[in-house]
Amino acid sequence: MPxxxxxxxxxxxxxxxxxxxxxxxxxxxxxxxxxxxxKIYVIFVxxxxxxxxxxxxxxxxxETSDLVLDDFKTxxxxxxxxxxxxxxxxxxxxxxxxxGTKVIISAPYSSFGGGSGNLTQEVALSGGKxxxxxxxxxxxxxxxxxxxxFNHDFKDASATTANFWEGTASVTVTPNxxxxxxxxxxxxxxxx
Numbered sequence: 001m002p003x004x005x006x007x008x009x010x011x012x013x014x015x016x017x018x019x020x021x022x023x024x025x026x027x028x029x030x031x032x033x034x035x036x037x038x039k040i041y042v043i044f045v046x047x048x049x050x051x052x053x054x055x056x057x058x059x060x061x062x063e064t065s066d067l068v069l070d071d072f073k074t075x076x077x078x079x080x081x082x083x084x085x086x087x088x089x090x091x092x093x094x095x096x097x098x099x100g101t102k103v104i105i106s107a108p109y110s111s112f113g114g115g116s117g118n119l120t121q122e123v124a125l126s127g128g129k130x131x132x133x134x135x136x137x138x139x140x141x142x143x144x145x146x147x148x149x150f151n152h153d154f155k156d157a158s159a160t161t162a163n164f165w166e167g168t169a170s171v172t173v174t175p176n177x178x179x180x181x182x183x184x185x186x187x188x189x190x191x192x
Contacts, residue, residue: 073175096128111141163187
């Protein structure tokens, strides 16, 4: 009997050593799995926060007003825009600005009974010309016409230089009228 008990106790000790070995192995493995899952969880949380911030930051605030522009009449503004690009000749001539040059036409909302801000239109010139239909209240409105600056060479008797050209004008229109606006752009040398 003592031999069997000794054998039994020896086997239990070996069994317990094996169990404790696997438990230690399992706990190390479990710790590694938890650490790896923690990294994945942190990455997931960062990505989720990034996506949430992206979508929450894309809200546009739309301002509404009681101003209805469809209730106003229209008028036409005929634009003719040019500049003297070549002064090396005996008689300099006004030339059309390059096609595609942009012009911004704006009038304050206050002219239409609205609040702050401007009613703005943009048009591209073709051969230095364009015709624009604008909204006009019965009392009329004053529009500011601004040529968006553009680069073009300027030539005089001594040299050709790169210049930045721009121009502006104002025009008052009343309903159903047709106004001609001529703008002569002025150039400023570009210093590189």
